Amino acid sequence: MKICCLVKEVPDAAVQKRINPETKRLDRSGEKNLNPFDTHAIEAAMQLKEGGDVEVDEIVAVTMGPDSAVRALHKAVALGADRSLHLTDGALEGSDVAATGYALAKLLESESPDLVLLGQQSDDGECYTIGAVVADHLKMPSLTQVIKMDAAGGKLTLERQAEYGYDTVEVELPAVISVGDAINEPRYPSLKAIMGAKKKPLDTKSTADVGIEADRVGEGGSRTAVLEINPPPAKESGEIIEDEDTNETVEKIVAWLDERKLI
Amino acid sequence: MASAPSSVIKPDHAASRKHMIFTDEHEALRESMQAWVLKEVTPNRHDWEENYWPDSILKRAGDLGFLGLCFPEEYGGQGGDYYYSLVRAECLSYSGCGGLNMGFAVHTDMATPPIHLLGSEELKQRYLPASIAGDKISCLGITEPGAGSDVAGIRTTAIRDGDEYVINGSKTFITNAPRADYIVLVTKTDPEKGHDGITLFVVDLKDDDGNPVPGFSVSAELEKMGMHASDTGEIAFEDVRVPVENMLGEEGKGFYHISWELQGERLVAAAGCVSGAERMFERTLEYALEREAFGRPIGRFQAIRHKFAEMSTQIEAAKQFTYATARRFANGEYPVREISQAKLFTSRMICDVADECIQIHGGYGYMKEYEIERAYRDARLNRIGAGTDEIMLEVIGRSYGL
Ligand SMILES: Cc1cc2nc3c(=O)[nH]c(=O)nc-3n(C[C@H](O)[C@H](O)[C@H](O)COP(=O)(O)OP(=O)(O)OC[C@H]3O[C@@H](n4cnc5c(N)ncnc54)[C@H](O)[C@@H]3O)c2cc1C
Numbered sequence: 001m002k003i004c005c006l007v008k009e010v011p012d013a014a015v016q017k018r019i020n021p022e023t024k025r026l027d028r029s030g031e032k033n034l035n036p037f038d039t040h041a042i043e044a045a046m047q048l049k050e051g052g053d054v055e056v057d058e059i060v061a062v063t064m065g066p067d068s069a070v071r072a073l074h075k076a077v078a079l080g081a082d083r084s085l086h087l088t089d090g091a092l093e094g095s096d097v098a099a100t101g102y103a104l105a106k107l108l109e110s111e112s113p114d115l116v117l118l119g120q121q122s123d124d125g126e127c128y129t130i131g132a133v134v135a136d137h138l139k140m141p142s143l144t145q146v147i148k149m150d151a152a153g154g155k156l157t158l159e160r161q162a163e164y165g166y167d168t169v170e171v172e173l174p175a176v177i178s179v180g181d182a183i184n185e186p187r188y189p190s191l192k193a194i195m196g197a198k199k200k201p202l203d204t205k206s207t208a209d210v211g212i213e214a215d216r217v218g219e220g221g222s223r224t225a226v227l228e229i230n231p232p233p234a235k236e237s238g239e240i241i242e243d244e245d246t247n248e249t250v251e252k253i254v255a256w257l258d259e260r261k262l263i
Numbered sequence: 264m265a266s267a268p269s270s271v272i273k274p275d276h277a278a279s280r281k282h283m284i285f286t287d288e289h290e291a292l293r294e295s296m297q298a299w300v301l302k303e304v305t306p307n308r309h310d311w312e313e314n315y316w317p318d319s320i321l322k323r324a325g326d327l328g329f330l331g332l333c334f335p336e337e338y339g340g341q342g343g344d345y346y347y348s349l350v351r352a353e354c355l356s357y358s359g360c361g362g363l364n365m366g367f368a369v370h371t372d373m374a375t376p377p378i379h380l381l382g383s384e385e386l387k388q389r390y391l392p393a394s395i396a397g398d399k400i401s402c403l404g405i406t407e408p409g410a411g412s413d414v415a416g417i418r419t420t421a422i423r424d425g426d427e428y429v430i431n432g433s434k435t436f437i438t439n440a441p442r443a444d445y446i447v448l449v450t451k452t453d454p455e456k457g458h459d460g461i462t463l464f465v466v467d468l469k470d471d472d473g474n475p476v477p478g479f480s481v482s483a484e485l486e487k488m489g490m491h492a493s494d495t496g497e498i499a500f501e502d503v504r505v506p507v508e509n510m511l512g513e514e515g516k517g518f519y520h521i522s523w524e525l526q527g528e529r530l531v532a533a534a535g536c537v538s539g540a541e542r543m544f545e546r547t548l549e550y551a552l553e554r555e556a557f558g559r560p561i562g563r564f565q566a567i568r569h570k571f572a573e574m575s576t577q578i579e580a581a582k583q584f585t586y587a588t589a590r591r592f593a594n595g596e597y598p599v600r601e602i603s604q605a606k607l608f609t610s611r612m613i614c615d616v617a618d619e620c621i622q623i624h625g626g627y628g629y630m631k632e633y634e635i636e637r638a639y640r641d642a643r644l645n646r647i648g649a650g651t652d653e654i655m656l657e658v659i660g661r662s663y664g665l
């Protein structure tokens with residue numbers, strides 16, 4: 001079985017996120033890192049490989065991004081991936097979620113994976129949707145918010161976090177699965193793994209290499225356009241109830257909740 | 264410079280501060296180790312302050328490869344360069360558990376490097392892989408009740424008897440000694456001589472069943488001002504026998520061997536001081552922005568603001584000095600004067616920072632809950648251990664032929 005893990009380079013968590021008012025895109029300058037949510041996808045792949053219920057031949061880290069994204073791939077390899085794949089092309093700049101999903105799907109097609117794993121969200125765009133878009137293009141089942149994964153008998157049995165409790169779902173492969181961060185604790189890469197990462201194979205692909213149609217990606221190929229950016233409205237200040245007489249306080253709180261039909 | 268608003272260059276105080284001695288790999292390892300420290304060390308710090316850090320955390324560090332960062336792969340190490348020692352010291356010192364940092368540092372940067380540098384292949388195979396895996400724990404025995412700074416004045420003897428040496432004497436203030444499996448021991452093989460009578464040995468302290476070897480005993484577990492997570496022992500040797508093969512380096516050259524060991528130890532201590540001070544600074548900065556007096560956060564009073572300015576300047580200078588010296592050491596130079604200066608400067612710096620941080624915390628700084636009093640007690644050791652301030656000044660002063 002071949003597992004492809006989608007990974008992304010994002011601004012480091014310590015960097016204050018800003019939107020560039022001219023391009024209306026996220027300012028991605030400054031320190032960058034592997035999207036922390038993706039480390040759970042790689043760990044999930046590693047646990048399938050090490051669990052022994054299925055034969056995992058290789059784990060491939062896959063990204064689309066500028067030259068600097070190579071560092072995110074190195075990190076993914078340090079965490080356990082066997083090799084990596086980098087789609088990079090000026091034509092991709094400014095792609096929205098739909099265009100990015102399409103491009104990634106074309107890239108993944110060239111690998112024919114049995115399983116595509118990804119994190120639940122990226123720490124910068126926070127769209128939570130790439131998995132579904134990719135699955136749609138690949139005509140594969142898609143599952144999100146998976147927090148438990150068991151492989152036995154050629155099928156995956158998954159627990160998916162739902163609004164109340166969990167759904168238990170069986171899925172046939174190939175499939176695209178985004179994992180929640182509760183699924184595992186990513187390992188701490190050792191120095192040997194970190195130093196070895198640069199020596200593992202890394203393939204760089206352009207849009208032409210994987211048959212991406214130029215007019216379906218980039219800013220021009222995106223179907224959404226950002227018209228305006230505004231800060232969210234300021235939150236109204238809450239109501240503070242001073243606790244002078246606890247019985248009275250409780251009554252006030254209950255009345256407040258009741259008014260809003262919350263109880 | 265042009266004055267158009269778009270060309271105005273503004274300082275970016277949040278920009279990455281990666282130092283030039285560190286590569287992406289060093290930073291990746293730092294990220295990995297720091298994540299581990301914050302997840303598995305820091306949350307336990309209060310517990311370990313009462314009960315010592317457990318052997319299991321050493322084993323865990325060994326499993327993750329954190330104990331052999333700078334050792335070659337053939338001994339189970341990770342094959343990294345010297346700078347990884349600094350990264351390790353910085354991450355562990357930042358844990359808030361000074362005693363654990365000290366116990367680990369003795370193991371990875373004081374007791375095992377002499378075995379690697381000076382030991383026979385057989386000794387290396389016997390001690391290094393097990394130590395790097397965290398299965399064995401080591402200690403280093405220099406100091407004695409009658410001789411601390413004056414290393415040449417030690418009285419523990421190792422007298423040859425056939426294929427063995429017979430050891431008699433005592434050592435004190437020995438970090439990890441109560442639990443250690445073995446010791447790198449500084450002895451006199453020629454009690455008549457000073458420096459030139461000193462020889463190093465690796466001595467097993469426990470047999471295969473974990474019992475003390477015949478003649479060895481822990482005479483006392485010492486109670487300390489700080490570093491409570493670390494066990495410190497006074498130990499006694501009474502006719503303890505070691506085979507001749509357990510000698511490290513040359514007979515009579517132990518003083519020079521241990522002087523070499525102390526250089527690495529002092530640099531690592533310097534790096535630990537820097538990140539320990541950074542942690543105190545950060546915590547105190549948070550406090551100063553929250554705590555209000557006379558209607559504003561105390562950090563916004565000039566007197567307090569300037570304390571932070573002074574501290575950060577001292578920390579930054581200490582850091583740059585340490586790194587610049589480490590770079591020379593890593594490149595094979597032996598800059599003893601600068602290492603001594605860095606050790607002196609950083610030790611004083613962390614004590615000054617600790618003192619100011621308590622002051623900024625006011626009464627809360629004196630309370631256990633805020634942990635700054637613990638950091639203060641832990642930090643104080645730096646001006647004594649690994650060579651006192653006064654001894655550093657002696658080394659530096661004498662280096663000018665005075
Ligand atoms: C918590 C802790 C852990 C330790 N761990 C270890 C360990 O693992 N292994 C180990 O071997 N040792 C260890 N030590 C011992 C430490 O290295 C010694 O305490 C230190 O070297 C000082 O020696 P001393 O205590 O005998 O002081 P002394 O040498 O008695 O010094 C007393 C004072 O006299 C000053 N002084 C001495 N000589 C001179 C001089 N020539 N000129 C001017 N002033 C001088 C000193 O600077 C000091 O101020 C540890 C100590 C502590 C407190």
